Amino acid sequence: MFITPAFAQAAGAAQPGGFSAIIMQMAPLLLIFVGFYFLILRPQQQRAKAHREKLLAVKKGDQVVTGGGLLGKVTRVEEDAVEVELAPNVRVKALKSTLSDVSGVGTSKPAND
Incomplete structure (x- = not known):
């Protein structure tokens, strides 16, 4: 071996x-x-x-940016949608899920100042 x-x-x-x-x-x-x-x-x-x-905390008066790039102010909040005022007397309904940004009341500076 x-x-x-x-x-x-x-x-x-x-x-x-x-x-x-x-x-x-x-x-x-x-x-x-x-x-x-x-x-x-x-x-x-x-x-x-x-x-x-x-998006869950969005409330009346908030400034929002929609998914399409529109800037506006929230005038009414529903369960799934918000009403956004884009210009005086121009209001559109947008789904909350399409909002891309929400800023509180008075946090944005006006464009003409």
Whole structure:
């Protein structure tokens, strides 16, 4: 016999592989996914939550920007829609979900000043 039993057992233990090798191969992928979550997904979720809260808090007198870029003042608030005054005696109904920005009363400066 050329190989003793002790040497054969030691050769099997020193062979690369096993659970630790799988962990070492998966660690970079796991780190990439964790980084992706904290750098891209989480900030986007926070912005969406802040925008949703802003839309739920819209009230009469707020200045709004619609999705089409129209600027106006909220004159009436309903459950899913708002009435926006774009010019004197020009009122349109817009869905709350189409509003892109809401600013409080008096926060914007008039254009002619």
